Amino acid sequence: MSSNIGKYISLQIFGESHGKAIGAVIDGLPAGVELNFDKIAEQMARRAPGKDKTATPRKEDDIPEILSGIKGSVTTGAPLCAVIYNTNTRSSDYSEFEAMPRPSHADYPASIRFDGNNDLSGSGHFSGRLTAPMTFAGAVCRQILEKHGITVGGHVYSIGGVGDTGFDPVNVDAEQLNGLNTLAFPTVDKTAEEKMREKIEAARMDGNSIGGTVEIAVVGLPAGCGDTMFGSIESRISEALFGVPAVKGIEFGAGFGFDKMLGSEANDRYVNKDGKIATVSNNNGGILGGLSNGMPVIFRAVLKPTPSISKPQETLNLTTMEAETLSIKGRHDPCVVVRGLAAIENLVCFVICDILKGNGII
Amino acid sequence: MSSNIGKYISLQIFGESHGKAIGAVIDGLPAGVELNFDKIAEQMARRAPGKDKTATPRKEDDIPEILSGIKGSVTTGAPLCAVIYNTNTRSSDYSEFEAMPRPSHADYPASIRFDGNNDLSGSGHFSGRLTAPMTFAGAVCRQILEKHGITVGGHVYSIGGVGDTGFDPVNVDAEQLNGLNTLAFPTVDKTAEEKMREKIEAARMDGNSIGGTVEIAVVGLPAGCGDTMFGSIESRISEALFGVPAVKGIEFGAGFGFDKMLGSEANDRYVNKDGKIATVSNNNGGILGGLSNGMPVIFRAVLKPTPSISKPQETLNLTTMEAETLSIKGRHDPCVVVRGLAAIENLVCFVICDILKGNGII
Amino acid sequence: MSSNIGKYISLQIFGESHGKAIGAVIDGLPAGVELNFDKIAEQMARRAPGKDKTATPRKEDDIPEILSGIKGSVTTGAPLCAVIYNTNTRSSDYSEFEAMPRPSHADYPASIRFDGNNDLSGSGHFSGRLTAPMTFAGAVCRQILEKHGITVGGHVYSIGGVGDTGFDPVNVDAEQLNGLNTLAFPTVDKTAEEKMREKIEAARMDGNSIGGTVEIAVVGLPAGCGDTMFGSIESRISEALFGVPAVKGIEFGAGFGFDKMLGSEANDRYVNKDGKIATVSNNNGGILGGLSNGMPVIFRAVLKPTPSISKPQETLNLTTMEAETLSIKGRHDPCVVVRGLAAIENLVCFVICDILKGNGII
Amino acid sequence: MSSNIGKYISLQIFGESHGKAIGAVIDGLPAGVELNFDKIAEQMARRAPGKDKTATPRKEDDIPEILSGIKGSVTTGAPLCAVIYNTNTRSSDYSEFEAMPRPSHADYPASIRFDGNNDLSGSGHFSGRLTAPMTFAGAVCRQILEKHGITVGGHVYSIGGVGDTGFDPVNVDAEQLNGLNTLAFPTVDKTAEEKMREKIEAARMDGNSIGGTVEIAVVGLPAGCGDTMFGSIESRISEALFGVPAVKGIEFGAGFGFDKMLGSEANDRYVNKDGKIATVSNNNGGILGGLSNGMPVIFRAVLKPTPSISKPQETLNLTTMEAETLSIKGRHDPCVVVRGLAAIENLVCFVICDILKGNGII
Numbered sequence A, B, C, D: 001m002s003s004n005i006g007k008y009i010s011l012q013i014f015g016e017s018h019g020k021a022i023g024a025v026i027d028g029l030p031a032g033v034e035l036n037f038d039k040i041a042e043q044m045a046r047r048a049p050g051k052d053k054t055a056t057p058r059k060e061d062d063i064p065e066i067l068s069g070i071k072g073s074v075t076t077g078a079p080l081c082a083v084i085y086n087t088n089t090r091s092s093d094y095s096e097f098e099a100m101p102r103p104s105h106a107d108y109p110a111s112i113r114f115d116g117n118n119d120l121s122g123s124g125h126f127s128g129r130l131t132a133p134m135t136f137a138g139a140v141c142r143q144i145l146e147k148h149g150i151t152v153g154g155h156v157y158s159i160g161g162v163g164d165t166g167f168d169p170v171n172v173d174a175e176q177l178n179g180l181n182t183l184a185f186p187t188v189d190k191t192a193e194e195k196m197r198e199k200i201e202a203a204r205m206d207g208n209s210i211g212g213t214v215e216i217a218v219v220g221l222p223a224g225c226g227d228t229m230f231g232s233i234e235s236r237i238s239e240a241l242f243g244v245p246a247v248k249g250i251e252f253g254a255g256f257g258f259d260k261m262l263g264s265e266a267n268d269r270y271v272n273k274d275g276k277i278a279t280v281s282n283n284n285g286g287i288l289g290g291l292s293n294g295m296p297v298i299f300r301a302v303l304k305p306t307p308s309i310s311k312p313q314e315t316l317n318l319t320t321m322e323a324e325t326l327s328i329k330g331r332h333d334p335c336v337v338v339r340g341l342a343a344i345e346n347l348v349c350f351v352i353c354d355i356l357k358g359n360g361i362i
Helices: A037-047 A091-098 A107-113 A121-126 A128-147 A174-181 A190-205 A233-241 A255-260 A337-358 B037-047 B091-098 B107-113 B121-126 B128-147 B174-181 B190-205 B233-241 B255-260 B337-358 C037-047 C091-098 C107-113 C121-126 C128-147 C174-181 C190-205 C233-241 C255-260 C337-358 D037-047 D091-098 D107-113 D121-126 D128-147 D174-181 D190-205 D233-241 D255-260 D337-358
Strands: A010-015 A021-027 A065-068 A080-085 A151-159 A212-219 A247-252 A270-273 A276-279 A297-303 A313-317 A322-326 B010-015 B021-027 B065-068 B080-085 B151-159 B212-219 B247-252 B270-273 B276-279 B297-303 B313-317 B322-326 C010-015 C021-027 C065-068 C080-085 C151-159 C212-219 C247-252 C270-273 C276-279 C297-303 C313-317 C322-326 D010-015 D021-027 D065-068 D080-085 D151-159 D212-219 D247-252 D270-273 D276-279 D297-303 D313-317 D322-326
Touching (some): A010 D010, A021 A128, A021 D010, A065 D021, A080 D010, A107 A121, A151 A174, A151 A190, A174 A212, A212 A337, A233 B233, A247 A255, A255 B297, A322 B270, B021 C065, B080 B128, B080 C010, B107 B121, B121 B128, B128 B337, B151 B174, B174 B212, B212 B337, B233 B247, B233 B337, C037 C128, C107 C121, C212 C337, C247 C255, C270 D322, D037 D128, D107 D121, D121 D128, D151 D174, D174 D212, D212 D337, D233 D247, D233 D297, D233 D337
Antiparallel strands (some): A021 A080, A212 A297, A247 A297, A247 B247, B065 B080, B212 B297, B247 B297, B270 B276, B313 B322, C010 C021, C021 C080, C247 C297, D212 D297, D313 D322
């Protein structure tokens, strides 16, 4: 209805940031998939907080406990439920936001939506922490994709206006993606990382935050995957990604760059590449008519700066309807792009699995 | 499963461009809505082909025949089916694309997806013509929104790099949107229209096509609408919009501009505006945590240049696996942005109705 | 949402009995299925009115016009829409039921549900006529099942207390089912037909109507089909069947007879039957844990007597809140069981296809 | 997809009988509902094992731990997840069934469906134990129904052919239902309980099991609830109920008794009852055209005898394809009807809530 997604495989996310636990139930996974928990832990670690100073100092082990759906380490075909207990919470930090909603946070609309019953602590169900179970679900799906020769990876495309080199949309391959996957701060161009870190550090030192974009590629997806119209790969990836807090835009292939292109420039003409059908360019990001065309699926998403900043902001006290100054305490990421990348990448693994199931491939 | 959408109200689209008919079934509409067919016809006319030389010369009356779901002109609460018969088709134009798929069209992946059984004529189910039933469904929903004081409108934001003045994200109102709705080529700045038309005409004269972006606003949506996570307003609008052929990107509020922003710049602080809660800026495009915050919902979408161009393109003959030159005959839009705007705007009306139903408002 | 069903293939029914048309959209059918329209017409004819005096004298050709989803006679994979125009309607018959709802009809609750906007004529969307598009959709699916060696058939199990011989739940086979399928009044025991016809004729002569049950078998369904829990074969068949007007009960295998059984009598023990796994009895109707076990799937459904009877009935005038006598004119079936059988059987073909798609078989 | 259900509120069940835990996630509950945990515990206790000798001696505390979706004891509107840990399991009991599937259990079809990866221990996800989270979810929904004056209750209608007095379908009321709810073995006629207990005890002493039926009533549901066709109340209750292990049939109102009725007998004529619209009889079980008509909703469901019996059964060894004798050890219910009643009743509370949400009532 809301925190669940999937046409053929269902993913249900639950939990609040400072509640007992967060988690996910995946229903419709193929049976017989042997899960490598080390690899799942690697993906969880990529998203986990407390790693370095680009992220929140809140530390959580974030080791999901799998309650159902596996026998030993093999999926049974029954719904797989994983729970991550919240162990390191400080709810006292949030009491004042009831009267004075944090700018650009869900606080105010959520209090209207749920008649003031929503859990405000740590942003409750709206917290970025909820990307942990998404990451888990995707990390499971990633292992299914691997068996089908499909690799999902990405890099930080830009932060605070500092850009990385974009993927070569025609030649990006599994090797490059797997390499990026091992990096704490994945960029194609190593010098970009340094400049981006400087931007983040400057924001952090100033009690501020900063936004950025990520670029994701899916390679190995066979041509002809996806469904028509609202079942397009774009529809399904975007529906999922806008469930990730902070994501405010998505573009496939040339994306907003199409705005300046002529058809003759934009069209990806077909070529015979070593006996196989390929395209010389990939402005369509591997998707035509909503279906994969065999080229890498490429898209970028933008994440807004963390709205929680310690820098004082003037805002409104809803009780008095007077302006007041707010300085948000607590442990917050100066930039969520690196951690967001891990969450997004893995969530996309779920979406691709769902698409494969709809196509009878898994 | 694919050409249907909606969590609380279901919209099923059907039809192929050169088949007998295209149409839509809407299931779950409120009963007792008196439909104004002139207003529906106005919306259909906005999207219809053959209006002027920015669009395809193919002429279709595009008058939907309503087969069910109304008594007189009032909705009965039963599924509403509307059919638009295809009367002006020239299928002979498409025979050659079986061997030689048109670049950037669905031809090739669709033939893989459907084992060569898909209808290639006029692009079949992948045709932009399928936006007619989307527009119809949205035009019906638009009348429900009106009764709740909600207005959806938009303008051509850019074509070929020529930009219009963007909406004032805080002050855009129903009057402005309704005004734009009456224009054949809706722009905020009338001088932009002229320059955009020049761009389109130049492309047309050259047997080429050109891309662009649209900007849409929803005003009057009360705070607190939407569902959590994957039920976010962004998820639902984007899932729908990527079902519109040619759409390749979407951004809400400041969108990709967040990439260069600090949190202190990006955050929309709350203010007391004549005794009501408002925000001074609207970088979040009226959506926080996926829910409406009472400010205008603002987003932009990019549409790629029509892939059908008469200008010769080199591409691959899949039978011989040799390069060949292709010149696409037929009647094609040099630019789909203006017609696409009408389709997108109305489709968004459907999405907003679906959201309102989920919130118990309709 | 309501008049649509299906987990992996979607079936959307629309139309009102005395409106312009009724129809169905099927989304998610496999591409490349060559449809035999004569066979579809045969199934439609089984359900069609006006055949003999057991049914309503209203005559409708009921030839569905397929608007989309096929090229020649082969499915394209795009949504298939079929429309049946209503040509022989007499809406004046229904004007009085606004004030005086017909007993056991949907009139009264529907007027509450839809604020009096529902179409009362011919029972509108609640009419048994809506089983025509269900039958059509199922007749299409039946042809897909045939290619997988799956046969669905049934017989009138009882009418007015007169029973037919039940299926042999272990040995019922495609040959028997196909034979029954050709009969105008399918019974296993030919002498039962005569007695049932007498019951119906007696009811008809008295301006009355009569109820009965049908028994359906699905043979050839491989073991292991279905999903867990609410995705059980029983859940999915029953969800569909209760969408058929008049159906008020369903039982699988021994059904309500289990109430008198001990476990040792009820259990279907496994045997080696010519080298294959089979069960000696089939009390479970071929379904264990919601999944097929390879034995025939067997179930029975009960259909209540047509509520429309010309025999005078005392009921309530809602305007005056006084009792009044009502005699329902119009052309009504004295017994809907034979026509209902055709509708149910075919609808089950849709459900089985949906299940097969979920299992990756089609 | 399978273990989830609901059109407007989603219920996802997970877990295996001998796994770490079982549980439920409910997504779409109204916010602000104050939960009474004692009342939830009462419902859980009704279903819980180990109460008396009619049930399995396996003892489980079955106290659900709520991980999310509440703040204090009030629903937040975010997904509510509850987990019940499995503490008292003896998995060694199940090793032999891999080669020799238990008759009438899911073992064999599940091993085909999930390629032998399904968890066989305690029947895994197919266990009756999974009705615990269903009961929990329903017990939550029951409290929402209470606030709307809707009561759901039931009684054991028959066991082993011994029948209880059925509900008076017109006059059954909340008081009677609430009274039954407090009984360990709910029957309308206290003398029936004794005879039924004798039947169960006889089966138990013989290492056997026995089947029965339950009758459920929903009172206080306003007229006009439900959706059309496949969204009928019957469709939705039956879809849910067949997700309960052992349920093999369901009938609404007169159900299979309609088979012997004339229309003039079956029709429920309307009367003015103290100024309100009512019907003199209630053969339709409070549902017309799939919608509630304001009379009590009444239905019966049959539960087959527990397939697990210690009495020796001859069956097939799938490895050798030879007949063998099987005696099922372990702790099993000689009759699941009483516990099943609690599960079914509560699950129906969920379904009614889902219907109310679709009607904009909650």
